[in-house]
Amino acid sequence: MVSGLRLPGDLNDPFAAIEGVHVNARYPHVLARGNGIPGEMSIALKTPDTNLIFIYLLLLPSRMFGTSGIRGAVGEDVTADLALAVGRALASEGYERVVVGRDVRESGSMLADALTAGIRECGGDVLEIGVAPTPTVARGVEWLDADAGVVITASHNPKTDNGIKLWSPTGQAFDAERREAITARVEADDYDLEAWDGLGTRRRREGLLxxxxxxxxxxxxxxxxxxxxxxxxxxxxxxxxxxxxxxxxxxxxxxxxxxxxxxxxxxxxxxxxxxxxxxxxxxxxxxxxxxxxxxxxxxxxxxxxxxxxxxxxxxxxxxxxxxxxxxxxxxxxxxxxxxxxxxxxxxxxxxxxxxxxxxxxxxxxxxxxxxxxxxxxxxxxxxxxxxxxxxxxxxxxxxxxxxxxxxxxxxxxxxxxDLETYPIRRTSIELEDKAAAMDRIEATVRDRDVEVDTLDGVRLEHEGGWTLIRPSGTESVVRITAEARDPERADELFAEARELVLEAAE
Structure with a gap:
């Protein structure tokens, strides 16, 4: 979508009155601001002789990081450009010593090299351990007295995919606050690039396996x-x-x-x-x-x-x-x-x-x-x-x-x-507006005599069992799970949960 827009104000700073605008220091004629809508950002081009601004609606991934880091198809969602940007963002955020490892995927060395270049370009030092399991990289952050660790991996995903996962010195994956700081740097193209004499080092470290x-x-x-x-x-x-x-x-x-x-x-x-x-x-x-x-x-x-x-x-x-x-x-x-x-x-x-x-x-x-x-x-x-x-x-x-x-x-x-096992029922229902449906489901069950947990979806604790209605994070579906201590009760709870979702979809 492209539209022309005239704005009042100084020709040299036509976005001065617009809240949330980011001016790219490397490309001052390109301006961007978030639209307050996940997955959307406006990009504007200004000409030197007019205040005519062309606004482009740029569709971005709704989340750069999922709960398992960055993952996706190589050459589409995950590229060397993205790895370079994440490396730059890490060093710009103050992670001065970074352990870098990868799994065996064909694209791993390319992405690790790009990430390493980004870290060094912003003054960070890279401790390279090569091919290693993710837990070795995560443990290695503490062992090597580093500030962060990065593993290039898509874990259990297909061979066509790869990804980037970040680790703290405790061996814990980056929390939401740290992930958001990296995302903000990447989306704003905001890095602290160093001159030739400020570049970081790259050293191979052996013995972690x-x-x-x-x-x-x-x-x-x-x-x-x-x-x-x-x-x-x-x-x-x-x-x-x-x-x-x-x-x-x-x-x-x-x-x-x-x-x-x-x-x-x-x-x-x-x-x-x-x-x-x-x-x-x-x-x-x-x-x-x-x-x-x-x-x-x-x-x-x-x-x-x-x-x-x-x-x-x-x-x-x-x-x-x-x-x-x-x-x-x-x-x-x-x-x-x-x-x-x-x-x-x-x-x-x-x-x-x-x-x-x-x-x-x-x-x-x-x-x-x-x-x-x-x-x-x-x-x-x-x-x-x-x-x-x-x-x-x-x-x-x-x-x-x-x-x-x-x-x-x-x-x-x-x-x-020796362990007890119980019948579990599962299905998925396709819904375009998952958020609205989940809101209606939550409002409905709040009026019922049942324990409700909305930590992740809507989980209902019933006599002899439970149900979970949870929106998919990647698909336009809502997933239903029901478990009970006997098959008849599992069927009953499953049918009730399915009816809840279908009613909310109307």
């Missing part, structure tokens, strides 16, 4: 877990960066067999996301051998899932319940998102602990895990956080903890079978 392995093995052995010797374990690395898991298990004395261990950013062995559908080879191998357990990681090693000794995929809700019960004690809490199964509540109740629910996204789980009585945080996506160790989801650490748990109990399958 080995330090990660050593840290994990010390964590496991410090708890007295010495039953891992000669335990047979299969590790599916998924052609990704998570070989730290296999190395740590070997150092702990396990007999390790690997699948898809050759790093390859095309992910030829299986898709980067490990789930029941993509792990057939792992399930078959574990079931056909004497392996006590099989574990699988995603492309950057921050997610971990498992297969029991019978070759059965362990549902991630049940894996969350096992980790939570092992980590928590009387009066302690476990952080988990609003879509977490009742199985986790029941497992924790048995040891006198409880769930504290968060918004969906491991960044929110990590934030809650900073509270004193929270001993563990997890997401059914496969992200597991032990705050005493790190606030980053650490797939290799999770692999070793689960193997130790299986070794101590004698059977992962028996641990899983």
């Amino acid at each position: 080995e330090r990660h392995v050593e840290t994990i093995t010390e964590t496991i052995t410090s708890t007295g877990d010495d039953a891992l010797t000669d335990l047979e374990v299969v590790v599916d690395v998924g052609n990704g960066a998570g070989s730290v898991a296999a190395d740590a298990l070997i150092d702990l004395g396990c007999s390790v067999r690997t699948l898809n261990a050759q790093p390859d950013g095309r992910f030829p062995g299986r898709p980067s996301e490990p789930n029941e559908e993509t792990l057939e080879d792992l399930q078959q191998l574990v079931g056909a051998t004497d392996a006590a357990i099989g574990v699988a990681l995603d492309g950057d090693g921050d997610r971990l899932v498992a297969v029991d000794e019978r070759g059965r995929f362990v549902p991630k809700d049940l894996l969350l319940a096992l980790f939570a019960r092992e980590a928590a004690g009387e009066g302690e809490r476990v952080a988990a998102p609003v879509d977490t199964s009742l199985a986790v509540d029941d497992a924790l109740a048995a040891v006198g602990a409880s769930v504290t629910r968060t918004a969906v996204g491991d960044v929110y789980v990590a934030e809650r895990a900073t509270e004193a009585d929270v001993t563990f945080g997890g997401e059914p996506s496969g992200a597991w956080i032990w705050p005493a160790e790190t606030l980053c989801p650490d797939g290799p650490l999770a692999a070793c903890k689960l193997v130790a748990m299986a070794a101590n109990s004698g059977s992962l399958a028996e641990l899983v079978d």
Whole structure:
């Protein structure tokens, strides 16, 4: 959309009276201001001899950062230009020492080089560690006494994608305030560029993978877990960066067999996301051998899932319940998102602990895990956080903890079978105006005799179950989840939630 607009005032500063206008110092004839509408910004061009301004409505991504950082298709959403801009913004915001690593994706080195150039151009020093799991980069910020860490990764996304995720010295992903500061710099093209004699340095740092392995093995052995010797374990690395898991298990004395261990950013062995559908080879191998357990990681090693000794995929809700019960004690809490199964509540109740629910996204789980009585945080996506160790989801650490748990109990399958499971119903309904529909749903349920939680969507606590109505962050759909302790109640709650959404859409 383009329109002509005449404005009164000084010809040299025709936007002086307009609130929120940014004048680009490098291109003074280009002016921009936010429209107050997510995803829109006005760009104006002024001529030197007239106050005729042409306003262009520029459609921007509604959020540069999602809860998992910046992600998208390479060459479309994620480009070298974007990586350069993020690097410039980081250094301009005062992050003087930055650890940079990447996963194995084909576009990773290009994006890491661009990001590094941006950091150095604004006076920041880059500590380059090359290909490494995301948790190694996150831990490395503290280990190298840096101000921030950046990993070039799209985690479990397809090979066509890549992304940028930022980490603080605590091992925690950048919070909303820090992300917004970076976004503001990028959108305003506002950087503190240095002259030739103020450029930052670029240095290679070795040994972080080995330090990660050593840290994990010390964590496991410090708890007295010495039953891992000669335990047979299969590790599916998924052609990704998570070989730290296999190395740590070997150092702990396990007999390790690997699948898809050759790093390859095309992910030829299986898709980067490990789930029941993509792990057939792992399930078959574990079931056909004497392996006590099989574990699988995603492309950057921050997610971990498992297969029991019978070759059965362990549902991630049940894996969350096992980790939570092992980590928590009387009066302690476990952080988990609003879509977490009742199985986790029941497992924790048995040891006198409880769930504290968060918004969906491991960044929110990590934030809650900073509270004193929270001993563990997890997401059914496969992200597991032990705050005493790190606030980053650490797939290799999770692999070793689960193997130790299986070794101590004698059977992962028996641990899983001892957990209660409940029927869950799920669907999605397409809605163009999700926000308006969610407002109507919330107003409706407020008048009902039911506990309402609006932390992330609308979660309703019912007798014997719960429902969650939550808008998708990337699609024009509202997702419905219902769980109950018996199938009939699950069907009933699911039907009620679906009717709520359909009525709100009218």
